[in-house]
Amino acid sequence: MAKGDQDPGGAGTTRVETEIPRNWIIARLDDLVNWARRGSLWPMPFGTACCAIEMMATAASKYDMARYGMERMGYTPRQADVMLVAGRVAYKMAPVMRRIWDQMPQPKWCLSMGACASTGGVFDTYTMVQGIDTIVPVDVYVPGCPPRPEQLLYGLLMIQEKIRGESFKDPRPRAEGPEDVAKPQLSPEDVELVASPFGNSTFQNRVSGLESSSPILRPGDRKE
Amino acid sequence: MSSTTTSDNIDKGAGPVAPGERQDVAQLKTKFGPAIRSIELDAADEPVVYIAPDRNTEILQYLRDEQGYDMLRDVTGLDWGGGRPIQVVYELWASERRLPLRVKAEVPPSNPRLQTAFGIWHAANWLEREAYDMFGVKFDGHPDLRRILMPENYEEGYPLRKDFPLRGRFTRAEQTRRALARDLEDIYSLEELAVASRETRTAPRGLGVTAEIPTDVPDLEAKHMILNIGPQHPATHGVLRLVVELDGETIVKCTPHIGYLHTGFEKLSEYRTWNQVIPLTDRMDYLAPMIYNIGYALGVEKLLGLEVTPRCKVIRVICMELNRIFSHLIWIGTTAIDIGAFTPFLYTFEERERIYNLHEAYTGARMTTSVSRIGGMMADVPPGWLDAVRYFIETFPNTLDEVERLLSQNAIWIGRTQGVGVMGAAEATNAGLCGPNLRASGVPYDVRKDNPYLEYETYDFDVPIGEYGDVYDRYLVRMEEMRQSVRIIEQALDRVPDGPINVKDDRVILPPKSRVMNSIDGMIAHFKLVMEGLKVPAGETWYSVESSKGELGFYLVSDGGPKPVRCRYRGPSFMNMSNLPALVKGELVADIIAVNASIDIVLGEIDR
Secondary structure, three states, rough: OOOHHOOOOOOOOOHHHHOOOOOOOOOOOHHHHHHHHOOOOOOEEOOOOHHHHHHHHHHHOOOOHHOOOOOOOOOOOOHHOOEEEOOOOOOOOHHHHHHHHHHHHOOEEEEEHHHHHHHHHEEEEEEEEOOHHHHHOEEEEEOOOOOOOHHHHHHHHHHHHHHHHHOOOOOHHHHHOOHHHOOOOOHHHHHHHHHOOHHHHHHOOOOOOOOOOOOOHHHHHOOO | OOOOOOOOOOOOOOOOOOOOHHHHHHHHHHHHHHHHEEEEEEEOOOEEEOOOEHHHHHHHHHHHHOOOOEEEEEEEEOOOOOOOOOEEEEEEOOOOOOOEEEEEEEOOOOOOEEEOOOOOOHHHHHHHHHHHHHHEEEEEOOOOOOOOOOOOOOOOOOOOOOOOOOOOOOOOHHHHHHHOOHEEEHHOOOOHOOOOOOOOOOOOOOOOOOOOOOOOOOOOOOOEEEEEEEEOOOHHHHHOOEEEEEEEEEEEEEEEOOOOOOOOOHHHOOOOHHHHHHHOOOOOOOOOHHHHHHHHHHHHHHHHHHOHHHHHHHHHHHHHOOOHHHHHHHHHHHHHHHHHHOOHHHHHHHHHHHHHHHHHHHHHOOOOOOOOOOOEOOOOOOOOEEEEHHHHHHHHHHHHHHHHHHHHHHHHHHHHOOOOOOOOOHHHHHOOOOOHHHHHHOOOHHHHHHHHOOOOOOOOEEEEEEOOOOHHHHHHHHHHHHHHHHHHHHHHHHHOOOOOOOOOOOOOOOOOHHHHHHHHHHHHHHHHHHHOOOOOEEEEEEEEEOOEEEEEEEEEEEEOOOOOEEEEEEEEHHHHOOOOOHHOOOOOHHHHHHHHOOOHHHHHHOOO
């Protein structure tokens, strides 16, 4: 709106507006805060394997996730808002991931990219974390092996959508204390529940489908 | 100023000698007598020599010095379970005569001990550590025998032994608890801690009661410092951790710690049928997935004694060379970023996107292609795909020229790369450096020339060889290799024959659906292949292909069943990575990033 005294509408009609400086905006505080948080999500790329290459493709010129406010890849957890866990996470890497999550300041979000990060994927082995949600809280899971860059972008947009509904007065999503540092996200019973073999994974043994076997056989048990 | 020379003197006369009449094996038998316990032939009629475990270093020394086996390609273990002895497998290569040899020593599983081969080939350093980690074989005299892939305080046992369960001995809850309860200081070695905490000379908390700081470490009076890089660091190309001891800015010692991406591929492969392993292989080297897919299929076909169709051979060559370009492109992009040039990354990723599209048109996946099947490919190439490849290789060299114009004469690039991370030819051969890095050091070893597969000997291409063995030479070699790959693809496109892509063998390849639905024999073949899996005759073999990163070896063992007994992947990045300490010693701390980038690692394959 132009200045009131230049308004051709006539004297007296716009006197009040001249009292208000031009750079005011009236909004709900939640909307304002969420708008600011949404528009400048700085990712912490925790890339380990194949998914990290697709994450690089998302950051490169063709897909360019900087368009959505992720201009800066925050390679330090201290200056990042959303942790992108892209790729498989081994138990050897688990404390590192948890420490990075603990180091990130609030508000923070976590995106689990790909089958391995979300569930362990095909790698139901002695060394793999069966889903990073046993270790850190996850906001968005992106399926795929690896997900396409469009999928990753959509996952990030879903995080933005989630932020839109948050209230900064609500303490529950941000509850975090020193006693939580380096603790598993789930209780032991829940870890067992989400990480136990299911579906095809229960048939991991060394005999073929025509021979009946108890669930897990050692190779020495096989017919000679 | 170094330069890349192309060399045609790779031809060292006759090709591989016909197996079965090997002079060197006979000489070995006469010289060592009873220490050579037996000599067998493997599935491809190559000799396997069983030696007495207490005389292994003597025999290996003789093989290197007198018989010319100058390369140690692999040291690994093989466990048959049931209390049978653990076999330690040495895979050798004589580069002058172009001959392979496999030497095995059998040790009891209760107390597996051997002398180290580190004094003979430095390449044995990490390979023996891995055999120790996975099988528990103790190598006496090894300078640094620690666990390499698993955490150092891992308590569940030796994962690749047959009595070790696929999912580990502890419950998932316990594994998670232990992983998170680990004190991060546990992951420093005692020696590093001695430098860091020399004032108190006590072990930091969490190390366990048995740990003591060695007292014979000289008091360094705060001259040295320990710098930790990784495991989460953008310049480590994944999850690599480097602990560097510095004197000022000069590197006194660099210790890579790997295993942060250890996935258990080799264990998992033993629980999959032969064809089900293929999707695992492209998740190992996701930068050049088709090379892994096809290399594995070639290995199993060698075990089966199966020859693929002429069309399949040419299509496989196109796929492999396309992926060499694919991998070198990301190498040049990320290495340039590490050294401070961002633009080449954007240029090369544009070209990579075009290869992604080619992958997608053929396989449906951008990166995890799983393109091969044992006995052929997943399908014939779609219509127009070969034309798309031709268009790509016609236009792609323009980008290569642009990148070269940005880098080759760039003063910063030259200053950061020339004379940095040098390794000479003899040392590189002995230490197991491989691929473009080895050739940059001046060794003309390329599996495509020295032990050709897929009829590579009929293609006309040069092997670029460096002069100085520094980072700049590795850059030049890779740039030239991309141009040579373009040459190979051009020739392959001109000769793609018509005909079937898969072998006509119902025991190997699934019959077409029309036959499955309409004939009883097709139905039976389909049922047996799906339910039982492919039956591979008992035996073992070694297959090498030239991956984009070096010699990629597959050591496959079958007992005649539907699933492998052992799938060993000898990763070239693993060997290159083990040479990083030697390459960076005495350089400045900033050069670690340049050297580490230049050897082209992919952590998925180092850690497997």
